[in-house]
Amino acid sequence: MTERFDLQRHVLGPLLTYGLWSWSANVFRPALVMKSLGLYRPQALGQPPAPGKLDGGGPQLSKTLAEPLLLANAPGHYDSVVEFDHCSDDYEAAVKPFSQPVFDELLGLLLNHLAPDARILDPSCGPGIEALALARLVPDGEVVAADLSRGMVETAWRNAREAGQTNMAFVQADVGDPPQIFDAYFDVVCCCLAFHHYPDGAAAVRAFRRVLRPGGMAFVADPGPKWFNDMSAPWARLADPGFVQHRTGAEFQTLFRQAGFADVYWVEALPGIGITVASS
Numbered sequence: 001m002t003e004r005f006d007l008q009r010h011v012l013g014p015l016l017t018y019g020l021w022s023w024s025a026n027v028f029r030p031a032l033v034m035k036s037l038g039l040y041r042p043q044a045l046g047q048p049p050a051p052g053k054l055d056g057g058g059p060q061l062s063k064t065l066a067e068p069l070l071l072a073n074a075p076g077h078y079d080s081v082v083e084f085d086h087c088s089d090d091y092e093a094a095v096k097p098f099s100q101p102v103f104d105e106l107l108g109l110l111l112n113h114l115a116p117d118a119r120i121l122d123p124s125c126g127p128g129i130e131a132l133a134l135a136r137l138v139p140d141g142e143v144v145a146a147d148l149s150r151g152m153v154e155t156a157w158r159n160a161r162e163a164g165q166t167n168m169a170f171v172q173a174d175v176g177d178p179p180q181i182f183d184a185y186f187d188v189v190c191c192c193l194a195f196h197h198y199p200d201g202a203a204a205v206r207a208f209r210r211v212l213r214p215g216g217m218a219f220v221a222d223p224g225p226k227w228f229n230d231m232s233a234p235w236a237r238l239a240d241p242g243f244v245q246h247r248t249g250a251e252f253q254t255l256f257r258q259a260g261f262a263d264v265y266w267v268e269a270l271p272g273i274g275i276t277v278a279s280s
């Protein structure tokens with residue numbers, strides 16, 4: 001049977017992918033060269049947290065959840081991730097040239113705090129490539145890879161199985177409404193390039209606070225400075241499935257402070273992309 005022509009899937013999505021790859025090649029790459037030469041001076045708000053490893057909780061859910069834990073009832077806004085269900089197998093190839101440098105910057109900040117027995121939540125894991133990389137960094141801990149898209153959770157689970165990574169669990173969950181088993185369970189929340197999809201950013205950050213143990217930390221990478229948001233939002237509205245909104249560093253700081261995070265640092269880690277680091 002021939003697939004029906006779909007403007008988003010066949011035209012706008014590929015154009016967005018092309019735009020992301022061009023940004024990575026023409027903007028991220030020179031910025032990384034400048035950074036290696038000490039010539040990249042990013043905009044930042046607040047103070048970076050002092051390096052120090054968080055105590056880790058060790059593995060537990062990965063020992064009990066052999067298969068993905070799926071939602072019995074999807075929330076009303078599930079249609080915002082239906083396109084991610086469709087592209088879960090092809091997503092990595094399309095997005096990795098853009099997301100890898102961003103994730104590398106996030107890791108650079110996270111590694112200052114990561115103990116080998118840490119419990120990490122990736123609340124929007126996509127196909128799970130970053131969650132898999134994180135799981136390798138915490139051999140005595142674990143990574144819970146969650147996503148609202150059932151297709152993404154199942155793809156992430158298959159990818160981890162194929163890679164033979166066992167210290168991982170897979171849970172279908174809305175970022176703003178995590179299951180009770182997550183309460184005060186994690187040392188770290190690590191969220192890469194997903195925040196602009198969340199229907200209720202404040203609820204998401206409150207949930208981050210709820211799932212973290214005292215002293216735990218959240219790391220969020222997402223488009224950030226106003227100039228980039230102004231430039232990219234019209235295109236994101238048109239072509240990024242389930243796009244809700246971009247935020248500035250100041251807006252991220254406010255959201256995290258309102259949710260009760262004590263120290264909130266934001267830095268434009270790469271041109272157009274901010275990383276928020278918040279301590280509970």
Ligand SMILES: C[S@@+](CC[C@H](N)C(=O)[O-])C[C@H]1O[C@@H](n2cnc3c(N)ncnc32)[C@H](O)[C@@H]1O
Pocket residue numbers: 080081084095099123124125126127130146147148149152173174175176191192193194197198199242
């Ligand atoms: C752009 S992808 C990013 C995936 C991955 N973190 C990466 O960097 O490649 C955004 C992800 O957010 C997920 N997502 C969107 N809304 C969500 C929600 N309300 N709760 C949890 N995940 C959500 C989507 O299903 C999708 O997998």
